[in-house]
Amino acid sequence: MKRSTLILMGLVVIVFALSWIFKAISFHGVEEHYVLQGFLVTLAAFLTLSIMSFLYRDNPFYKFAEHLFVGISAAFWMSMGFWSTIVGNLIPRLSEGLSNFFKVHYIPGDYNIFFYIPVILGILLLMRLSRNYGWISRWSLAFIVGTTAGLNFIRYLRSDFINQVSATYVPLLVDWQGIGHFFSNLSLSASGQFIMMLANWVIFLGVMCGIIYFFFSKEHTGMFGRASRVGIWILMITFGASFGYTVMGRISLLVGRITFLFRDWMGLNI
Amino acid sequence: MNAFTPPLALALVDIGRVISLVLIAGGLLWLLIRAIKLKEVERRVIFLFIFISVAAPILFPTVFKEKATPIVKAVFDKIESLPPGSKVLLSYDFDPAMAPEVQPMADAFSRHCLVKGHKIVYMCLFATGQGQFTRTMENVIRPEFPEKIDGVDYVNIGYKAGNEGVLNVIISDFKKMFPTDVNGVPYDSVEVFKGIRSCKDLDLIISIGGGRPGIKEWVLFVGDPGDVPIATGVAAVVAPQLYPYYPKQLLGLLGGIKGAAEYESELVIHYPRFKDSPTPALLMMGPQTLAHIVIMAFIIIGNVLFIQGRRKEGKQ
Numbered sequence: 001m002k003r004s005t006l007i008l009m010g011l012v013v014i015v016f017a018l019s020w021i022f023k024a025i026s027f028h029g030v031e032e033h034y035v036l037q038g039f040l041v042t043l044a045a046f047l048t049l050s051i052m053s054f055l056y057r058d059n060p061f062y063k064f065a066e067h068l069f070v071g072i073s074a075a076f077w078m079s080m081g082f083w084s085t086i087v088g089n090l091i092p093r094l095s096e097g098l099s100n101f102f103k104v105h106y107i108p109g110d111y112n113i114f115f116y117i118p119v120i121l122g123i124l125l126l127m128r129l130s131r132n133y134g135w136i137s138r139w140s141l142a143f144i145v146g147t148t149a150g151l152n153f154i155r156y157l158r159s160d161f162i163n164q165v166s167a168t169y170v171p172l173l174v175d176w177q178g179i180g181h182f183f184s185n186l187s188l189s190a191s192g193q194f195i196m197m198l199a200n201w202v203i204f205l206g207v208m209c210g211i212i213y214f215f216f217s218k219e220h221t222g223m224f225g226r227a228s229r230v231g232i233w234i235l236m237i238t239f240g241a242s243f244g245y246t247v248m249g250r251i252s253l254l255v256g257r258i259t260f261l262f263r264d265w266m267g268l269n270i
Numbered sequence: 271m272n273a274f275t276p277p278l279a280l281a282l283v284d285i286g287r288v289i290s291l292v293l294i295a296g297g298l299l300w301l302l303i304r305a306i307k308l309k310e311v312e313r314r315v316i317f318l319f320i321f322i323s324v325a326a327p328i329l330f331p332t333v334f335k336e337k338a339t340p341i342v343k344a345v346f347d348k349i350e351s352l353p354p355g356s357k358v359l360l361s362y363d364f365d366p367a368m369a370p371e372v373q374p375m376a377d378a379f380s381r382h383c384l385v386k387g388h389k390i391v392y393m394c395l396f397a398t399g400q401g402q403f404t405r406t407m408e409n410v411i412r413p414e415f416p417e418k419i420d421g422v423d424y425v426n427i428g429y430k431a432g433n434e435g436v437l438n439v440i441i442s443d444f445k446k447m448f449p450t451d452v453n454g455v456p457y458d459s460v461e462v463f464k465g466i467r468s469c470k471d472l473d474l475i476i477s478i479g480g481g482r483p484g485i486k487e488w489v490l491f492v493g494d495p496g497d498v499p500i501a502t503g504v505a506a507v508v509a510p511q512l513y514p515y516y517p518k519q520l521l522g523l524l525g526g527i528k529g530a531a532e533y534e535s536e537l538v539i540h541y542p543r544f545k546d547s548p549t550p551a552l553l554m555m556g557p558q559t560l561a562h563i564v565i566m567a568f569i570i571i572g573n574v575l576f577i578q579g580r581r582k583e584g585k586q
Binding site: 055056077080081084085088089092105107151152155156158159160163164166167190191238241242245246247248249251252253254255256257258259262268270 | 314317320321324325328329331339340367369370371397429430431432434435438449450454456489490491493494495505506507509510514518519525526527528554557558561562565
């Protein structure tokens with residue numbers, strides 16, 4: 001390890017220790033476990049800065065924070081899977097004795113022999129860890145894939161296809177009472193007739209042109225080609241809107257972390 | 271910043287705002303000149319600018335006025351129009367990573383429902399949602415509504431594993447999936463649950479999140495088959511995917527921090543008692559606005575650099 005890296009690590013340890021001491025002092029009299037609170041806030045700040053340090057360049061602090069995050073996430077979801085699925089869902093329906101042991105509410109009268117099927121399938125799934133019997137886990141996997149596909153098929157067909165097609169059939173003339181009435185009540189309000197009609201036309205034409213762009217059985221020339229071109233524009237605008245929203249989302253997360261650093265760690269009154 | 275902030279502090283904040291704006295504008299101008307001269311801009315400079323443009327409005331708060339758009343107003347009006355005592359389900363389908371964006375929505379929904387006297391059922395499809403509800407409990411319910419009683423005015427039934435499987439059960443039978451609340455109180459003893467057998471007996475369901483399982487599963491497994499009104503507040507990243515559901519399958523949508531800010535603003539306008547309540551989403555719009563301006567400036571600078579480069583290639 002380089003000498004400069006060692007010096008930097010030493011500095012980080014010193015800053016960490018100082019931060020812990022200062023935070024513990026600031027929590028004294030406010031929090032019951034002020035030493036622990038001081039440590040947790042300092043650790044959170046250290047990990048935040050470690051992750052952000054990647055923007056400068058890859059470094060050991062970033063790697064440490066990244067590995068810690070992955071490890072803790074894996075452990076968290078494994079323990080959650082056990083406590084919420086096996087202890088939370090299965091045991092209260094199987095055994096009163098086990099329910100008392102795990103201190104969960106037993107559900108009397110809900111016992112069913114079929115509850116052993118997921119237990120067996122779960123054990124089969126763990127056979128993946130064995131080199132010789134790993135193939136048995138495919139049965140459980142096939143069951144999961146099959147039931148999920150079956151469960152979702154009808155729902156998606158109804159909500160994401162039929163209902164979406166139905167939502168595209170919007171009135172192109174909203175509250176139409178003649179051209180005179182239309183111009184005399186012309187307004188740019190979002191709930192006004194003009195904007196609502198415009199929105200419905202955009203939905204109708206946007207969907208049609210978008211579909212035409214993905215229709216490859218006919219050459220994209222003439223009117224058809226022009227509609228396809230509009231379809232590309234609609235897609236580009238959609239991607240642009242998605243990008244804009246993504247930027248907003250990422251900036252929000254950055255604001256969240258910087259606010260934490262300024263207010264909770266540095267103690268600024270903002 | 272409030273009415274009791276000393277004038278000197280206000281003046282210092284104004285000075286800070288001006289200095290940071292001058293710094294950012296000057297820096298961008300310098301980068302534009304460099305771009306015209308065909309000099310590359312290192313990516314770390316861009317990160318630095320984004321940091322300054324986000325940090326400056328946090329240190330020197332800048333609050334913009336927000337006006338609720340129809341898609342946000344629809345959610346507000348729905349909660350507003352329900353008679354007191356209506357049953358509203360708030361599902362915390364998010365984790366700490368999404369919290370800066372969606373926790374303000376969750377808190378605002380809770381405030382609105384509680385002030386209207388609705389009965390709230392809290393649950394989560396994310397295991398980590400349980401911790402996020404604790405924040406609402408500590409920051410909103412206990413300090414602002416100390417008179418509200420657990421089990422009578424609201425109930426927390428917590429997390430159940432199973433993703434859409436959970437929804438597939440509670441659309442027909444709540445008790446089967448949630449025999450007790452998180453405190454172990456049996457379903458039949460919880461007053462909020464009186465008259466609720468399944469999700470179909472709820473007056474409104476609001477899912478707050480942005481991942482899977484989330485609002486899409488709520489629409490697919492509860493909203494559409496059960497014909498239950500559903501609204502949502504989601505992280506900005508997934509909002510564009512959910513717009514097609516509005517207004518037929520979703521009665522309204524809060525997209526990202528902008529949606530949350532609009533909702534908070536609407537809440538303060540209708541209920542002046544929330545004037546001094548925390549409005550984190552409104553405060554976040556300052557950094558958002560400045561950061562977006564800087565990003566747009568960088569897009570322009572990038573294009574200038576690209577056009578200049580092409581011109582130079584053409585001359586050669």
